[in-house]
Amino acid sequence: MNAVIIDGYIDEPACFGVPPYVSPYIRYIAGALRERGLHETDISYYTIDQLRKSPPSAAEIIERAEVVIVLAGMTVPGKYLRSTPINLTEIESIFSASRGIKILGGPIRLGFSLEGGKKAEKRITNSTDDVIVCQKDIEAFVYDVLEENKANNVLNCEHRFRKVEEIGRWAQKGAFIIKMHPDYPNVTCELETYRGCGRHQHCSFCTEPSYGTSDYRAINDVVTEVSALYENGARYFRIGRQPDILSYHAKDKGGNIPEPDPQALLSLYTGIRKVAPQLKVLHMDNANPGTISTYPEQCRQILRTIVKYHTPGDVAALGMESADPKVIKSNCLKAMPDEVFEAIRIINEVGGARGNNGMPELLPGINLVHGLMGESKKTFELNHDFLKRVIDSGLLLRRINIRQVMAFPGTPMYGHDELVRKHKNMFLKYKEIIRKDIDLPMLQKIIPAGTILRDVMCEVSDVKMCFGRQMGSYPLLVGIPGNIPTGRFIDVTVTRHGHRSITGIPYPLKINTAPLTLIQELPGIGKKQARLIQNKIPFSSHDDFIKRTGFENIYPYITF
Secondary structure (H helix, E strand, O other), X not given: OOEEEEEEEEXXXXXXXXXXXXXXXXXXXHHHHHHOOOOHHHEEEEEHHHHHHOHHHHHHHHHHOOEEEEEEEEOOOOOXXXXXXXXXXXXXXXXXXXXXXXXXXXHHHHOEOOOOOOOOEXXXXXXXXXXXXXXXXXXXXXXXXXXXXXXXXXXXXXOOOOOHHHHHHHHHHOHHHHHHOOOOOOOEEEEEOOOOOOOOOOOOOOOHHHHOOOOOOOHHHHHHHHHHHHHOOOOEEEEEEOOOHHHOOOEOOOOOOOEOOHHHHXXXXXXXXXXXXXXXXXXEOEEOHHHHHHOHHHHHHHHHHHHHHOOOOEEEEEEEEOOOHHHHHHOOOOOOHHHXXXXXXXXXXXXXXXXXXXXXXXXXXXXXXEOOOOOOHHHHHHHHHHHHHHHHOOOOOOEEEEEEOOOOOOOOOOOOOHHHHHOHHHHHHHHHHHHHHHHHHHHHHHOOOOOEEEEEEEEEEOOOXXXXXXXXXXXXXXXXXXXXXXXXXXXXXXXXXXXXXEEEEEEOEEOOOOOHHHXXXXXXXXXXXXXXXXXXXXXXXXXXXXXXXXXXXXHHHEEO
C-alpha cells in the first residue's frame, strides 16, 4: 500500500503548522502509517503550496495513491508571510482526483472559516460520501483504518482520540517526514507536551475542551521525539502544542488552576538540550497569566529554567483576551487585569535581558479577543488603557495580537457573536490606534535602531525588497532593501521601525559595493549623506572612511 499526506496547514491557539513550521500531526500520521507496515518509500508528503505550483503532476500523485490524507483547519486564522492555508475548493479538488481511501482531519473537524469575526461552518465538504471527515484524531483514524480487513469497511471505522502512549511511538517513527518538507532543513518543529485545558471552567470561545482533560505526555517521550527529529536534521524547535506550558504535569489541587511542577519543566528542558546539543532554536508558546499570578514562585522557577536552557527571542503568549471585568466574568476568562499585569512584570523581570541574537531572552505577548459576550464601547477603552499602563511602566510586550472571535459549534460563544458585526468599525479604528500608540513605541524600545539581529532568514524577495525573519516564536518581520536570495541567513542592522515590522540592512554592510538604497539606511544617514559617501568610494579602512567622510557613528556597521 502507498499513501500521500497533504499538509493543508493548521493554526490553533495551541498548535501552529504554517511554514516554516511543521505541525506534530504530520509526524504522528507518518508514524502511524509506519507502524502499520508502510515503509518510508511508501509515504509521500506534500504541502498545499507544492500542489498549487504543480497541479498536473500533483493530480497524478493523488490519483495513484491508495490512501489520500489531508490535514487542515484553522481555529485562529492569522496573516501569513508566504503561505496560505488550504481552502474548501482545494480540498474538493484533491479528493476529486483520488480513487483511493480519502481521509480529511485536523482542527477542521470543529468547523471551517478563513477569517476571524465569522463563525465556523460545520459543513466542510460537498464531496461524495466516500470522504471520511475524522471527528476526533486523524492519526488514530489512519492507524485504525489500516488494520487488517478494516480498509474494506472504512466508513464504519471508529472515530477516537489517540492515546499519549501511541503518539509517543508515532512521533518518533514519523520524524523522517520533515526531510520531505520544501523548507527542510530550515523547518521549525512544533512539539506537543499535552493538550486539553486543566481549568475546571473554560473560556467561552475555546476549542481546547473538545480534547478532554489534560493528557500529559511522558517527559521521556517528548525528549525521545526531539532526539529522532534531531537525528533527521531538525535544529529548530518550539514547545508550542499545549494551552499553558507552566502547567505541564501540574497537580490538580481542586482549584480552577492546577499547581505547576518546576521539576517537570527542568527535566524536559535539560533532556532536550542533552539529545540536541547543537540546536539553533528552542522556544515556547502559550502561558496562562492566571497560573503566574496564582503560583508566582513556582512560575519564577520555571521561567528561570526556560531562560537558562532556551535560545533568545522567546515569547510567552498570554491569553488575556480582555481587560474589561464584565467581559472576563461573562466569558469565564483566565485572569483579571491586575493579575495579567503582574504576570507581564514577572516575565520581564526574568527574561528582559538582551540575548546573543539581538532579541531579549524572553518577553510576554498578549492576545486580545473582541466580539465576546458583554463587550461594550468601554471594553475598547479599558483594553487601550491597560496597554498604555504596561508601556508607561517600562515593561515590554513582544507581541500584541488583536482579533475578532471565531465562534465554533459546541462552544458557549456559538450563536452569540452578534457583537462582532455591531462593533466592526469601532474594532478597526481601535486596532489602528493600538498599532500607532502602543506597537510602534514598544518596538522601538525592544530593538532600538542600531541593534544587530543575528541569523535572519530571507523568505520573500524581489528586485527592490527582501522580507525575512529569524526562526522562532513570533519572529519580527524585517524588510531589507534589495534583492537577496531566499533561504539565505544574514545578520541585520535595525534602521527603522514600522508598527509591527522593522527595516534593516545587511550587517556589516560592504560599503565599497553597497547600493545607495542600503547606504542611506545606515543610522543617521539620509539620501544626501549617502551620495557623499558613494562619491568617495572606495575606502581602504575604517580610519580612511572616517578621515574622508567624518561619519564616525556608522563605522561599527560597515566593512571594507
